[in-house]
Amino acid sequence: MHGRATPPARATEAAPASQSLASRLISLRTLALLLAALLCALIIYPIGTMILRAFFSPTSAGDEGILKALADTGFVPVLVNTLVVVGLSGTLALVVGATFAWLNERTDASTGWIGGLLPLVPLLVPQIAGVAGWVMLLAPQAGIVNGLLRDGLAFVGMPMRTGPINIYSFGGFVAIMALYMVPYVYLTVSAALQNLDPHLEEASRLCRAGAFTTLRRVTLPAIRPALMASVLLLIMMGFAIFSVPVVIGSGAHIELLSVKIYRLIYTYPPRTDLAILLGLFLTFVVQSALLLQAWIASLNRAATIGGKGLRAATTKLGPWRFVARAVMIIYLLAAAVLPVVGLAIVSLQPFWSARINFSVLDLQNYVTVLVENDITRRALFNSVVLGIVGGTIGMLIAAVLVVTAKSERRWFGRAVDIITATPAGIPHVVIGVGFVLCFSSGWLNLSGGFLILILAYLVMNMPQAMRSAAAAVDQVGRELLEASQVFRASQGRTFRRILLPLMLPSLGAGWIILFVQMSGELTASALLAGTTNPVVGQVILDFWQNGSFPQIAALAMTMTLINAIVVVTALRLARGRAR
Numbered sequence: 001m002h003g004r005a006t007p008p009a010r011a012t013e014a015a016p017a018s019q020s021l022a023s024r025l026i027s028l029r030t031l032a033l034l035l036a037a038l039l040c041a042l043i044i045y046p047i048g049t050m051i052l053r054a055f056f057s058p059t060s061a062g063d064e065g066i067l068k069a070l071a072d073t074g075f076v077p078v079l080v081n082t083l084v085v086v087g088l089s090g091t092l093a094l095v096v097g098a099t100f101a102w103l104n105e106r107t108d109a110s111t112g113w114i115g116g117l118l119p120l121v122p123l124l125v126p127q128i129a130g131v132a133g134w135v136m137l138l139a140p141q142a143g144i145v146n147g148l149l150r151d152g153l154a155f156v157g158m159p160m161r162t163g164p165i166n167i168y169s170f171g172g173f174v175a176i177m178a179l180y181m182v183p184y185v186y187l188t189v190s191a192a193l194q195n196l197d198p199h200l201e202e203a204s205r206l207c208r209a210g211a212f213t214t215l216r217r218v219t220l221p222a223i224r225p226a227l228m229a230s231v232l233l234l235i236m237m238g239f240a241i242f243s244v245p246v247v248i249g250s251g252a253h254i255e256l257l258s259v260k261i262y263r264l265i266y267t268y269p270p271r272t273d274l275a276i277l278l279g280l281f282l283t284f285v286v287q288s289a290l291l292l293q294a295w296i297a298s299l300n301r302a303a304t305i306g307g308k309g310l311r312a313a314t315t316k317l318g319p320w321r322f323v324a325r326a327v328m329i330i331y332l333l334a335a336a337v338l339p340v341v342g343l344a345i346v347s348l349q350p351f352w353s354a355r356i357n358f359s360v361l362d363l364q365n366y367v368t369v370l371v372e373n374d375i376t377r378r379a380l381f382n383s384v385v386l387g388i389v390g391g392t393i394g395m396l397i398a399a400v401l402v403v404t405a406k407s408e409r410r411w412f413g414r415a416v417d418i419i420t421a422t423p424a425g426i427p428h429v430v431i432g433v434g435f436v437l438c439f440s441s442g443w444l445n446l447s448g449g450f451l452i453l454i455l456a457y458l459v460m461n462m463p464q465a466m467r468s469a470a471a472a473v474d475q476v477g478r479e480l481l482e483a484s485q486v487f488r489a490s491q492g493r494t495f496r497r498i499l500l501p502l503m504l505p506s507l508g509a510g511w512i513i514l515f516v517q518m519s520g521e522l523t524a525s526a527l528l529a530g531t532t533n534p535v536v537g538q539v540i541l542d543f544w545q546n547g548s549f550p551q552i553a554a555l556a557m558t559m560t561l562i563n564a565i566v567v568v569t570a571l572r573l574a575r576g577r578a579r
Contacts, residue, residue: 448530
């Protein structure tokens with residue numbers, strides 16, 4: 001009897017051990033509370049200041065003054081341009097992205113691992129570099145592809161002085177905008193198709209419905225929530241995107257809201273109040289789309305995961321499968337390879353020309369960028385350091401917040417989710433305006449320094465960091481954490497010796513995304529970076545406006561190569577650590 005009483009005694013000792021698990025998280029909770037408060041302040045203070053200055057300050061113009069000022073700045077034409085361009089490019093991206101997802105998931109035209117590269121295309125080449133590369137290929141006069149096409153047309157008796165393709169046109173602008181939106185649609189729709197119960201489509205085929213009838217009457221209605229989520233995501237991306245409108249839209253004389261806000265800040269005299277108003281309007285549109293997306297996600301999804309591991313039947317496209325594969329491969333070439341080719345050729349030329357003279361190609365532009373030009377040399381160093389430091393800090397903050405939120409399971413977890421998800425609905429140009437307004441004068445003057453850039457980058461990229469950290473934490477069993485606490489390991493040692501090593505592969509993937517986004521960031525950098533601490537995105541934009549195109553190409557190629565080296569190295573280290 002005495003021997004049987006021992007297990008209950010041990011069981012009673014387990015309760016204090018489980019209670020100590022909560023008590024030992026106090027230090028982590030304190031750190032997480034401080035970090036959450038800092039992020040909250042960095043979001044609320046700039047946006048709140050913009051709202052107060054726009055509507056409640058003594059210098060605010062009132063409703064009539066606001067409407068008059070907006071009319072004077074041509075707000076209505078800019079809004080119409082934005083709605084039309086975003087609507088058309090978003091529609092094109094939705095059709096192309098959803099089609100690619102269906103081809104890759106449901107037909108024999110699947111490209112396998114090549115199709116899996118579609119969501120990764122934005123990581124392959126920094127967006128500003130890709131846009132510059134496209135301009136160097138398709139500019140109406142100096143574009144390399146246009147030069148080759150004119151030579152071919154002249155050979156058959158059809159000489160032309162410009163064109164035949166003009167990227168500085170409405171069609172060219174919409175096409176390049178759509179090119180960079182397709183991966184987001186593909187990722188959303190592809191995931192919905194993977195989760196869709198194949199029995200639904202199989203039942204349609206048993207009723208002798210054809211492949212395209214099944215697609216129209218079964219598959220598309222089943223993934224309607226994913227399609228709606230893609231539409232809202234495209235609205236958010238289209239209103240917030242900056243690099244394509246500032247480079248191609250400016251050349252086409254089509255001004256969008258994001259570029260208008262930037263120019264209101266940097267014209268003389270600056271019209272900061274109008275920039276604030278437009279920024280708040282842009283934030284309202286994007287936040288509305290984000291809330292609608294969250295509402296749709298909360299509904300009962302039509303795409304369901306079947307209980308049995310039945311593989312979806314493959315639709316036979318016959319000879320058309322080769323055409324479908326070719327189109328998807330062409331997209332990958334267009335999104336990642338062709339712009340780099342354009343940059344590489346122009347970077348070797350003494351001046352940008354449509355005709356390639358191999359006798360004058362050299363590496364002088366790289367010597368200028370990497371050795372002779374102090375601004376570009378410092379910009380490369382600063383961007384790489386900001387990417388490494390910002391990515392590391394961002395993932396560590398996200399890891400601490402996610403671990404604490406998972407442990408708390410109360411109001412704190414919900415608050416952390418709201419705080420860290422909020423920047424996803426704030427365009428980067430608005431964050432830049434808010435930081436300029438709050439941290440460029442007075443006792444919080446951080447203008448032109450590293451700190452203001454790091455803080456802005458952390459705010460902008462925290463949603464992505466949190467998603468990666470949440471995926472990493474979900475892979476770690478709670479029993480490992482509890483076992484560490486039973487052996488009286490400190491909270492810091494548990495986090496350092498157990499959680500971080502096991503989370504490292506997923507955290508490494510998140511770090512790669514943060515590094516690429518921070519090192520090549522353009523939108524906020526154009527507003528916040530100073531002459532003493534230049535970054536690559538800001539320098540490329542300045543060079544573009546000054547016409548230093550070969551140096552732009554050399555700088556963009558160098559940054560692309562650095563990104564590739566860092567991404568490959570980080571992936572190898574993360575995979576080695578995982579093994």
